[in-house]
Amino acid sequence: MCLSWPSLLGVTVSPLKRSMFLFALYMCSILLVATPVAAQTPTPTAAISLTCAPNNIDIQVNPGAIPSGYTTCTLENPTSWIEKVAIMVTSDGMATASPGNMYVGGGAEVDFQVSVRADPYMDVQARQLTISATVQEINGVPPLNQADSTNTLIVNIEQYSLVQVEAVEPFVQLMPKVDKNFEFKVYNLGNQVDFMKVGITDASRKSLEDAGFTINLPAVKVQLESKVAPQKVRVMIRTPKNQGWTDAYHVLDFYAESDFACQNGGCMRESQMITIYVRGVYLPGFEVIPALSMLVLAAAVVGRRLNADEEEGISEWRECAPGL
Numbered sequence: 001m002c003l004s005w006p007s008l009l010g011v012t013v014s015p016l017k018r019s020m021f022l023f024a025l026y027m028c029s030i031l032l033v034a035t036p037v038a039a040q041t042p043t044p045t046a047a048i049s050l051t052c053a054p055n056n057i058d059i060q061v062n063p064g065a066i067p068s069g070y071t072t073c074t075l076e077n078p079t080s081w082i083e084k085v086a087i088m089v090t091s092d093g094m095a096t097a098s099p100g101n102m103y104v105g106g107g108a109e110v111d112f113q114v115s116v117r118a119d120p121y122m123d124v125q126a127r128q129l130t131i132s133a134t135v136q137e138i139n140g141v142p143p144l145n146q147a148d149s150t151n152t153l154i155v156n157i158e159q160y161s162l163v164q165v166e167a168v169e170p171f172v173q174l175m176p177k178v179d180k181n182f183e184f185k186v187y188n189l190g191n192q193v194d195f196m197k198v199g200i201t202d203a204s205r206k207s208l209e210d211a212g213f214t215i216n217l218p219a220v221k222v223q224l225e226s227k228v229a230p231q232k233v234r235v236m237i238r239t240p241k242n243q244g245w246t247d248a249y250h251v252l253d254f255y256a257e258s259d260f261a262c263q264n265g266g267c268m269r270e271s272q273m274i275t276i277y278v279r280g281v282y283l284p285g286f287e288v289i290p291a292l293s294m295l296v297l298a299a300a301v302v303g304r305r306l307n308a309d310e311e312e313g314i315s316e317w318r319e320c321a322p323g324l
Contacts, residue, residue: 046135046143048085048104049076052114052151057129061122061191062160070115071153075133077104083147084137087112090130094118094155101136122157123226124192129153161258162189163196165272166230173277176243182235184272186256188224195259197221198233201271204253211250212240221259239278250276 050073057069077083083104089096098114114131135147164187174180188194199217200208208215216236224231235254253273261268 044081044138044143045079046083046138046145046147047078048083048133048135048147048149049078050074050131050133050149050151051076052131052153055151055153057116057153057155058158059116059118059155060158060160061118061120063121063162065120065160067120067122068115068117069155070113071129071131072111072113073131073151075102075104075110075112077106077108079138080106081139082106083135086134086136088132088134089114090128090132091116092127092129092155094127094129096129098131116155118155118157121191124159125157127155127157129155157191159192159260160190161194161261161268163187163256163258163268163270164189164230165254165256165270167254167272167274168232169274170272171275171277173279174239175279176239177241178239180237180239182237182252182254182274184233184235184254184256185230186222186224186233187230188226188228190226190258190260192260193223193225195221195223196231197257197259197262199255200235201253201255204251204273208237208250208252211248212242213250214238237276239276243278243280246280248278248280250278252276 052071052073054071057071059067059069061067075085083106085102085104087098087100087102089098095117096114097117099112102110102112104110114129116129130150130152132148132150135143137143166185166187168183168185172180172182184198186196186198188196197220199220200215205215214237218236219233222231222233233254233256235252237252251273253271255269255271257267257269
């Protein structure tokens, strides 16, 4: 014999109360079934891996170069969900360019580049570049855990050479057999201390020595700081002992050469020429052209006087012999 649940409870239930009781019983049955399923689903955990290569970025800052470099980074998502990753770059005072956010699929990798730009003519130095990746969303919602990865790189500002030479006296007039110290200013316009090899070009030295000059260069290499006051270099010269009766012009070709540039496959030489005017030997107090002019004038005066004396003598002789 079957009994209904109102009979079992011993109470009389209205249709409304019966409906509410059935709805509550239905909801309890759903919760009892859903609870084990939810317990079996894991909570999403964010994770990200960042790697960059190369780890050292070399930048050239010499005149004419593009003072920038870059590195390639890879984001790896080891999870099974799509992640939104924020990229942050700290460059120690240098300008950078990189993406702000990237989406990485589950179990996938994504590459991106980070470029850095230095100031032209910067001094030689090394600076840090820090690249960070942080998970902002996983499957469209903020992650429950902190997930990030960081790489630290080195930016190297490379050395370059730039030489400038200036002659203190670009033109000099000298007499034969005199001593003269010529001064040249050597500038290091590079971005690091450098050694400068100084000297006279072979062709110029040979030409001067063949003409009778004596050349002495006390220093053959000087050390110069970057972008400071120039270093003065002396060249000792003695003019020829016998110049002759004519003037002569000679050229002294001085040069300075960067030791750093030569050691790195491209010698950088800067030269400066000076003109040496050596006077010939003349009569004391006379120049060639004025002396010749004076001699011509004197000869003309003497000639006129001789002609006048001859004409005067002929006149006197005719007066003494009127019949002739």
